[in-house]
Amino acid sequence: MGISILRGDITKQAVDAIVNAANSSLMGGGGVDGAIHRAGGPAILDECRDLRASRYGRGLPTGQAVATTAGNLNARWVIHTVGPVYSESEDRSALLASCYRESLRVADELGAASVAFPAVSAGVYGWPAESAARIAVATVRETDTRVDDVRFVLFNDEVYAAFERAMG
Numbered sequence: 214m215g216i217s218i219l220r221g222d223i224t225k226q227a228v229d230a231i232v233n234a235a236n237s238s239l240m241g242g243g244g245v246d247g248a249i250h251r252a253g254g255p256a257i258l259d260e261c262r263d264l265r266a267s268r269y270g271r272g273l274p275t276g277q278a279v280a281t282t283a284g285n286l287n288a289r290w291v292i293h294t295v296g297p298v299y300s301e302s303e304d305r306s307a308l309l310a311s312c313y314r315e316s317l318r319v320a321d322e323l324g325a326a327s328v329a330f331p332a333v334s335a336g337v338y339g340w341p342a343e344s345a346a347r348i349a350v351a352t353v354r355e356t357d358t359r360v361d362d363v364r365f366v367l368f369n370d371e372v373y374a375a376f377e378r379a380m381g
């Protein structure tokens with residue numbers, strides 16, 4: 214598997230699957246979630262609504278992942294995952310690692326060969342960039358997957374620099 218880091222807007226990536234840092238409601242939000250829904254159009258939210266009505270009446274649990282269409286994006290699927298809110302009093306890193314593992318498991322189920330990830334939890338959810346990057350890179354490296362192109366697409370300089378260090 215090849216792992217790369219890029220600076221930029223994940224909604225511009227041409228890949229099989231774009232991962233969204235969503236929230237449990239799957240109903241959209243700010244940050245990368247807002248950008249993905251804006252660029253991908255209403256088909257994504259329609260499928261998210263269907264998922265809430267069918268499989269996830271109480272929302273998508275933190276650390277899990279589920280796929281929808283990618284709508285108008287240059288991708289086949291969006292894989293929505295819910296990162297943990299950062300806590301100083303509780304170690305939630307297993308949940309953050311689970312986001313990457315579960316997203317790759319869903320990608321394998323779909324047959325996706327290329328997957329773009331944002332820095333899950335590193336924005337509104339407050340996860341320190343250095344730690345978020347270490348967990349992301351280590352988890353993807355340790356995961357047994359058929360995905361052969363994993364790209365971390367980082368939106369700001371601080372997070373990009375943290376991923377550069379985590380890549381070693």
Ligand code: AR6
Pocket residue numbers: 221222223224234235236241242243244245246247248296331332333334335336337338339340366367368369372
């Ligand atoms: N492309 C790539 N990365 C982006 C983009 C983009 N277009 N836009 C922002 N980022 P966040 P979270 C970066 O807040 O912390 C939403 O409201 C951003 O700079 O999007 O997991 C959801 O609905 C940061 O480094 O996700 C949830 O309620 C990273 O993406 C909540 O935010 C993640 O920041 C999830 O918070």
